[in-house]
Amino acid sequence: MNLLPVLEPAPDTSCCPPAGDAALGAKEAKQRALVFKALADPNRLRLLSMIKASPSGSTCVCDLTAPLDLGQPTVSHHLKVLVEAGLLRREKRGTWAYFSLAPDALGRAANLLANL
Template sequence: MSKQELPVIASTTGCCATTVTSALEPEAAAALAATFKALGDPVRLRLLSLIAAAGGEEVCVCELTPAFDLSQPTISHHLKVLREAGLLTSERRGTWVYYRVVPEALQRLSDVLTPTGLTAAATA
């Protein structure tokens, strides 16, 4: 998703004149909503947080399971949802699977949540 100039729409309908910007196309909004939906579960959010805390290094599922009061297959299911949402990559080695965060996916989420004015101020 590239940064672009957003059209400003002046509206005088309703109680007052407002300035509205259109930030996302419908297709982009649908894709991002699916990613945010994957993070809507507390277990998945914690899993992503634990893997992200590894600082770009990979984390074995065997290291993640003890942090939860859940079975390994349940943890693996949650990791699969995160992987399918594009937030994680994985690599199987023998019986273990190693996970790593996809930094670009986290950046896309961050970009959509960052107010335009703050982004512009940060780069000035």
């Protein structure tokens, strides 16, 4: 009599369990990417640094062009990106725009990485 060998079930070779609910959603990832993109530019980092160092807590856009050696439209673009990312606040005073750090902006930005 010819007996067939007993076959054992194949071991589970799956790589790892699914990520689950803790994974970052598309909307939240897009918001975080805006902040990281804003921080990834050296001129924007310099702008944040200059505004943070301002004794009054806010700085006129007219005072930010010369230190960066950039034109006003370019500086305004960088400031807009920082405002859209939630890192700066913009206040119109007459014909000039003044910028200040958004409340706890840098702390919130640091937490974005810490809480991935």
